[in-house]
Amino acid sequence: MTLKIYGIAASRAVRTLWCAEELGLPYEHIKLSFNDPAIKEPGFLALNPNGAIPVIDDNGVVVFESLAINLYLAERYGAGGLGPAGFEEEAHILQWTFWAASEIESQTRIWFQHTVYLPEAERRPEAVAGAMETIGKKLAIAEQVFAGREWLVAGRFTVADLNLAVVLARLKELGGDAYPNVSAWHARCMARPAAQRAMELRAQAMRAAG
Ligand SMILES: N[C@@H](CCC(=O)N[C@@H](CS)C(=O)NCC(=O)O)C(=O)O
Structure with a gap:
């Protein structure tokens, strides 16, 4: 099957x-x-x-x-x-995946609801501003990380990159241009044949x- x-x-x-x-x-x-x-x-x-x-x-x-x-x-x-070799890689793959889910996707969900999903009358600009501010702080952290390396874990593309890249699918709209290292990493992920x-x-x- x-x-x-x-x-x-x-x-x-x-x-x-x-x-x-x-x-x-x-x-x-x-x-x-x-x-x-x-x-x-x-x-x-x-x-x-x-x-x-x-x-x-x-x-x-x-x-x-x-x-x-x-x-x-x-x-x-x-x-x-794509997956971990050993518990240390696994820990870091989990770390970045949980970071993507809890620190970033929680905010991109708010951003999406109040810019795209909700009827205009229900959209709150202050919710968008708050989410963008938090996302900016997180992107600044990722910017430092990608100043020193191409991929998140173990020097190769792993599921940690995949999971963070999909959570940041709308990177440009989220202000990604201000973070050239993050943007270059995201472009590397998205250029993969898969x-x-x-x-x-x-x-x-x-x-x-x-
Ligand atoms: N955290 C879940 C979210 C799943 C989710 O909300 N999926 C949407 C589509 S992207 C859905 O099926 N929505 C239908 C509904 O919730 O009624 C995941 O990452 O899989």
Whole structure:
């Protein structure tokens, strides 16, 4: 049985697709949308009780949360490459992934809601300003990190880079131009053939959605 990836590419499922492409894994892509009522039904909720995408079923190993899925796939199928070789690398991969999720994605979510997602009348400029200020502080930290190295962990592209790069998918809109080292690292990540394939799947999904 192949890995099953649930979730259209025009969603956080693109993160999982990129990871699977990096690892060269065969997979079945079940293109459920985030607004498909099926993801709130018992059959899907048995896979992800949050009623959200992505979720994977890897021969019975069911995992939700996009960044956790990537950590799992990289460790299982990419040890010493995309995934960690040993506990020290693993610790640093977890460190940067948790940093991306807790310190940055918490803020990009606010930014997105108040610039794109909510109806205009409900958008609060002060929420955007607060999120941008925090994101700026975090990007300044990353700027220092990438002054001395090309990749986050172990001198090679790992799932830590992938996870942070996807959380910073809208780097330019988040003021990324002020951080040239971060921007150069992000461009290196996005230029990878697997990233390009995942972005093409995303573009196709967006075209299909109109
Ligand atoms: N933290 C979760 C967020 C999952 C999530 O919110 N997914 C969106 C699509 S990007 C979704 O399915 N939304 C539908 C809903 O929550 O009703 C992850 O990273 O996987």
